[in-house]
Amino acid sequence: MKILSVVGARPQFVKLAAITDAAAQRDDVEHIIVHTGQHYDAAMSDVFFADLRIPAPDVNLAIGSSSHGRQTGAMLAGMDEVLEEHQPDWTLVYGDTNSTLAGTLSAVKMHLKVAHLEAGLRSFNRRMPEEHNRVITDHAADLLLAPTEVARRHLAAEGLADRTLVTGDVMTDVCLRVAASVEGTALALPEGIDPFGEFAVATIHRADNTDDPDKLRAIIDALKALEIPLALFAHPRLVAKAKDAGIDLAGGAVHVGAPIAYPDLVNAVRNASAVVTDSGGLQKESYLLGTPCSTVRTETEWVETLENDWNQLILDPADLTASVTRPRPTADRPAHYGDGRASQRSIDALRDRA
């Protein structure tokens, strides 16, 4: 059986790591990796392949950054040729990025079967490009690999129950594996933060937070006012938008660093006293690693993280200080995200239906 994975952005490389491992354990599975080139900086792409031991992509479309339409359109054109050549039994798409949408549309129009990994997540926020990418992908794909029961319910409510299978979350597979491997290793924190003291970790990159200068300023000011030092691992979009708006990211509690490798991020989060983010993956990783999270968004797709106060939604940046300094929750973190075997289950599901 031939599976062709389409990836392009940072969180997809993490999911790909789990799938690559699971595929390698099956003699009868050939796995082709296509990188759209949506993320292209070494820190956003190459280090993930190296650190997570993912083989180099078989194809790199090198599309790069652009407006949504141009970026997605260029990927579509590139994918047609790739699929024509490889004729996979399954095209596997991941999550909710423009690369997900392009891989899906190209394959279904060539009558090639598509499986959507991380299907059924919903923010119900139609301002997010990711929400459109998810919904359209789920409705076009042939097999929906849902990470959670909540995701399965969303798909059922949209009439997609027949195509749905709950596998657990593949990011959990990787997170738990990597957390065990970094135990006791040195922390990679920006200069000025004592790795043996208390600190917080932050990432901010969503268009909704970065593209309005007033909102971005309010978020950064709130981070600067925190009482404990904060490591801000700055996504290129954040750096670019802050520069355009004349906002200095560093200052006060904030120590700025470049995006870091996945094992370093996992290590930083498990040793941090708090996480502030607008990333989906990081909310969940905080939950899995037992670090309280404050999510600078009006809603989350990973609603299970909100249980027992392990994650809080921050609608107004003025609430950040209180959220970051809230007492560490003592209640359980139920295993909503599976048992660390979601990738094997996903590969088996594709084999059974090839």
Ligand code: UD1
């Ligand atoms: C994308 C995904 C988002 C995901 C995120 C993970 C979409 C619609 N969004 O957002 O869901 O959470 O990836 O990081 O697909 N840039 C660089 N170097 C890079 C990559 C990006 O400089 O390697 C800059 C470019 O200026 C670009 C901007 O970042 O314009 C945004 O990049 P883009 O890939 O369009 O979206 P992300 O914000 O990364």
